[in-house]
Amino acid sequence: MTGVFLSYRGMHHSYAPMFAAWVLRQRFGDGLVFEASHDNEPGVQFADAIGRALDRCAVLVVFVNRHWRENRDLLADENDWVRREILHFLDARKPILPVLMDGEEMPPKRSLPAELAAFTRWIGLPLASASAAADLRRLVGRLEQIAADLVLAAVHEPVYEAATPAAWLRAEHEILPFRAPAELGEIEAWTRSSGGAPVRLVVGPPGAGKTRLARRLLATADRPAVLVPSSAEPAAMSRLSGVTSPFLVVIDDAESRPATVAAAVRALAAGRTPARLLLTARSGGDWWRDLLDDPDDRVAAMASRAETTSLTPLVPRPDDFRVAWTALADRLGAGGHAAPPVPPPAGALLEVQAAALATLDRGDGGGGTPWTRIAAIERARWRDTARARDLPALRPHHITEILAAVTVFGAATEPEARALIGGLRTFAGARPAEIDNALALVRVLLPGPLAVNPVEPKPLAGEVIAQHLATGDRLAGVLAGISEGQARTAVVALGQCLDRRSGLTEPVGELLAAGGGRLLRAAMTAPEPRLLLGAMTAALPLIRAEEIVDALPLRSTPLAEFAVELTRRAVRSRPEPRLHRLLAVRLVSWSGPSEEAVEEAEAALAGFPEPGAERAEAYATLALACRGPRALDAGRRAIEMFRQCADDDRTRGALATALVNQAHRDPADAAPAQEAYEILRDLDARNPARYRSLLADATDLIAVRTRSVPLAREALELRRLLAAARPDTYRVALGRTLHNLSVLVGADPEAAVLRREAEQILAAAPGAAG
Secondary structure (H helix, E strand, O other): OOOEEEEOOOHHHOOHHHHHHHHHHHHHOHHHEEOHHHHOOOOOOHHHHHHHHHHHOOEEEEEEOHHHHHOHHHHHOOOOHHHHHHHHHHHHOOOEEEEEEOOOOOOOHHHOOHHHHHHHHOOOEEEOHHHHHHHHHHHHHHHHHHOHHHHHHOOOOOOOOOOOHHHHHOHHHOOOOOOOOOOHHHHHHHHHOOOOOOEEEEEOOOOOOHHHHHHHHHHHOOOOEEEOOOOOOHHHHHHHHHOOOOOEEEEOOHHHOHHHHHHHHHHHHHOOOOOEEEEEEOOOOHHHHHHHOOOOHHHHHHHHOOEEEEOOOOOOOOOHHHHHHHHHHHHOOOOOOOOOOOOOOOOOHHHHHHHHHHHHOOOOOOOOOHHHHHHHHHHHHHHHHHHOOOOOOOOHHHHHHHHHHHHHOOEOOHHHHHHHHHOOHHHOOOOHHHHHHHHHHHHHHOOOOOOEOOOOOHHHHHHHHHHHHOOOOOOHHHHOOOOHHHHHHHHHHHHHHHHHOOOOHHHHHHHHHHHHHHHHHHHOOOOOHHHHHHHHHHHHHHOOHHHHHHHOOOOOOOOHHHHHHHHHHHHHHOOOHHHHHHHHHHHHHHHOOOHHHHHHHHHHHHHOOOOOHHHHHHHHHHHHHOOHHHHHHHHHHHHHHHHHHOOOHHHHHHHHHHHHHHHHHOOOOOHHHHHHHHHHHHHHHHOHHHHHHHHHHHHHHHHHHHOOHHHHHHHHHHHHHHHHHOHHHHHHHHHHHHHHHHHHHOOOOHHHHHHHHHHHHHHOOOOOOO
16 A cells, blocks of 8 residues: 655644645545544444555655644653654664654754654755745646656546456456466566566457556566556556656456557656656557557557557366365355256356356346346346335336446536436436435446546446347437536447347447437447447448438548448538548548449539639649549649649648649649658648658658669658657558668668668568568
């Protein structure tokens, strides 16, 4: 444990300790700041409470004011609490921070009892009423320097008591002994080292032991370590940049928390500490590619250096079922009998534990899969608990609705939680007191860091979601009131459910389409959109495509075909020129130039008869959609029109794009590339994340056309920066630029080195030849 212990003499002599306690609690949280008048409540043994706090706290803050100085003789009394507090920290060799109030100085060594003399070695921090705000900020900063644990503990995920039978299957309760993967030694060495990549991605399918591995690393770390809770806002990660000693941060289930991951990487990049960030995920899919392409170059570069470890599912052993059954029977108070002779399933270790739990109590379910029976066990526990909490008798389908809703949407705040529960069919027309009781029930049986927490483990979550969707209810009553954060939570939960269970495509599609496509909009930018692709396609006939077509990114590789179909529907419903142009762009992105793309671009041109940026963009789209002389002519028209209206960065960027594309179409003309280069150098200086790739294209083109070695070297530098941030997208272009430079330097020995690197890159990239 860690924390701050505030020591003072006589609360009525100064309000400063109370103000300081309030400031520190705002920064570190209630549980990490001990101040006796606040923490000692009726019915608590005063001495025991202070003793426990002294043991767990990492820093002692001693407020020294005039009253403290004038009563120094009390420090000789063995029963004096201030004496005992200081002596405890001196004996434990833990840091002490004296706070010298309103001009007080550290007491002379000779004025203190001999056993407290070491207290005078600590340097005090001034606190004056005239500069209290600044002084308290210095106090916070000094505490963060003294005890890095404080910063980390403020975002650490606690272990919650298992309130229902299924909760014992969570990784932190360790029903089966930890089974070390072959990669454990390598990862442990990485956590302890100060060099190499600061970020490590551990990927593997469900059942590979990622969470157990992460918790083992936290428990055995030789430095402060923290597991970031699901409640941590991305902004909280900025605290990590201020930690000055080595530490380890773990973000589990990282693919569902891309913003938090990016913020943590950004904090590490901004800090000056040999920190380690461990991310666990099922795969390094779209969410990871987005991180590699983050607008912050520091984030992209650090992510590109990350090491990746792939785990395989742990294979059950013959005795695992008996071990799990015995442990669960003991935790649930159901011991006294031998484990039933049920063979362990062939699946992952979690399935073995689920099979063991399912045999202990059949609840109201009876047969079915282990997860079906566990869902019945959970409903029985909820029903029994609800009766004891003055709730109306909840029937099994009511409980399933509650479990599904809190798992799909969650709630980070109290208003979100009340709106979610109040919007359920189960509580339609319920009195406020009933909503309060329902929320209390949810929090008792699903404890966690959020206002409302999901069912876990994930296979059980998928089971309750599937069971509720099978009733035909699509939770439409809550969709209007959910926040954007809840919508993002929902599409991640539904994607994970679809990844584990077949047969849910249609009902999930109906849920995505409900409420005017509220969740479908969120699904279009989900961290793993491929998981939702089938359900998104099923949702299309149920929504007004023209109302959501703009929510989809202009270009999305995993959703390219879906984007085309969505935009086609939008065009049929509302044939606007802007939608025609959007469909043409998406058609080209999906399958290249085509007659359909040409027709759509021509329809856009017809809809924008007046000269201007929109007509210029339509010509540029037509140039992309066709080939040969017609593409050249459309490209020239786009450039001419963009030049007439290029009065802001967006239009100048569009002009530069049209110029680069035109240069590719006409290898004999270097002028378009040169003009694009001049524009893009200026734009890149202000917004490199948006324009650097295009600048690299223009620079490379000019270098080849003019045979300029300096420009080729400039292009290579840009390509290396881009490839470091996003190797999957830019590495092939890097190889071609290396080849171009090798040709330009001719017989110079450098050419062979460049050519060899280019060949290695291009040989490793499928389809890169030519």
